Amino acid sequence: MTTPRTLTTVRTRLRPLRETDRDLWVRLHTDPAQYPFAPWARSDVARAEELLGAALVHWAEHGFGYGVVEDRGTGDALGVGGVIHGRDRRNLNLYYRLDVPHQGRGLGPEVARAVSADALEHGPALPLTATARPDHRASIRTAERSGFTLAGAAEEGAVLPGVPAVVVERARANDPADVPGPVVLVAPRAEVWRRPFDAETREAVLDLWCATNDSGGAVGFLPGAPRERVAEALAAHEEQMAARTAVAVLLRDPHDAVVAAAWWSAAANPLLGHRRTAYRVMSDPDRRGRNLGRLLMAAMHRVAREDGVEVAELGVRGGTGVDAFYAALGYEEVGRLPGGIRVGADDDRDDVWMARRLDGRPLLS
Missing domain, CATH: 3.40.630.30 (Gcn5-related N-acetyltransferase (GNAT))
Structure with a gap:
């Protein structure tokens, strides 16, 4: 602004x-x-x-x-x-x-x-x-x-x-x-974590992740995945945070409830230092339709720009309609692997890669 x-x-x-x-x-x-x-x-x-x-x-x-x-x-x-x-x-x-x-x-x-x-x-x-x-x-x-x-x-x-x-x-x-x-x-406030979470925040993020997953959200597991497995994935992200290769962005409502969360992940290759990949973008399924996804990505983009990021990337599971949400935020499809994600027997989804620039320049000429 x-x-x-x-x-x-x-x-x-x-x-x-x-x-x-x-x-x-x-x-x-x-x-x-x-x-x-x-x-x-x-x-x-x-x-x-x-x-x-x-x-x-x-x-x-x-x-x-x-x-x-x-x-x-x-x-x-x-x-x-x-x-x-x-x-x-x-x-x-x-x-x-x-x-x-x-x-x-x-x-x-x-x-x-x-x-x-x-x-x-x-x-x-x-x-x-x-x-x-x-x-x-x-x-x-x-x-x-x-x-x-x-x-x-x-x-x-x-x-x-x-x-x-x-x-x-x-x-x-x-x-x-x-x-x-x-x-x-x-409106919810953004909270940035560059180190592993404290115990209370960790449990709140884990609750959100499990709820999102069980409601059908494409956040790495099938609905009903054991909480322990999700906790293992969360611990892996915290290891990245401890190594300074990942940053978590949370949204909290005025009562301090975590209502949305996502991570930026940086590649180890220094040639890719101007890029970040968004992972586990999720919002409270009980508050769907209340703009939380858009607000979360706004907070994510703010954090990325402050960190000097020029190109934002993310993967989308085909067939969910989520690609239209990201397209409305300026992301463009840059790659697609047909059938690259196996959700279940006879249910293969495309693995879609999307990206956008954060510096105002066009991604595709």
Whole structure:
């Protein structure tokens, strides 16, 4: 997030906010239909223009912020959304507001999922939060589908897991005293391990690995594999970590539960020092559909770039549909061995190799 960039989703494009977006911004923030759950929060024209000015200053100072959501096909403006620093710069705040005619089309989650992953990959290393009125179920569901966990209500004196105190204090600063406080949701935080895990983390990762495997995830074993065998594979990865040839990246929810994990592995050959291979990419099967895979890979890419990695690689088991997930993240197929993975009798799958560059250059010319 150091330079203005445009994010794309299947149906939308999110571009940086501009001065010429004044009419759209003012209309969205003064329209009573936009505030059915908090009518007191609606701005007048002067206040909306003041907020626009602050949003433009944020872009100028930080190179990221709120943007305009456009239809990829027509270029029509659909709303606004993005991430900015919270007050006192103790957190990042996720925000999305679509024009009324475009609500109910699933565009909010589509944009919020992309913005959240982008913030984790490129933004400041701060807690990523979102607030919503407690009765605004659609807004809460959007945040949850983007990977956020409900931390609780921002009532006076509340201590919410993973939420800086200043966020709780300011969340309802402009609310009437007689209404319930807004709820705060928190995105998972990344945790990097360059040495073997402590005992508690090891058990949490092992639990996740077994659960992923038993739910059919392609993480090295068939469903029902004994826990001891998975533990042996985990110990092998920890040996690599001890030898500094592997790095583990975990995601934890605000309650400290490990909800996703993966490893980067480096080859011993110094000629391959600019490359890393991702292994055992897994997320909590009980939270599927909540953007954890995308958030995990965003964290993985961030760690790899910080380590100077230029090319990321990974293997995919054919027939799982996972290749489409990685393709959406910029990975391209660079090799395929038909029938290279034997899942069971009469069930051979292709062994697919995918890669992408992390330095902005194209992988394939």
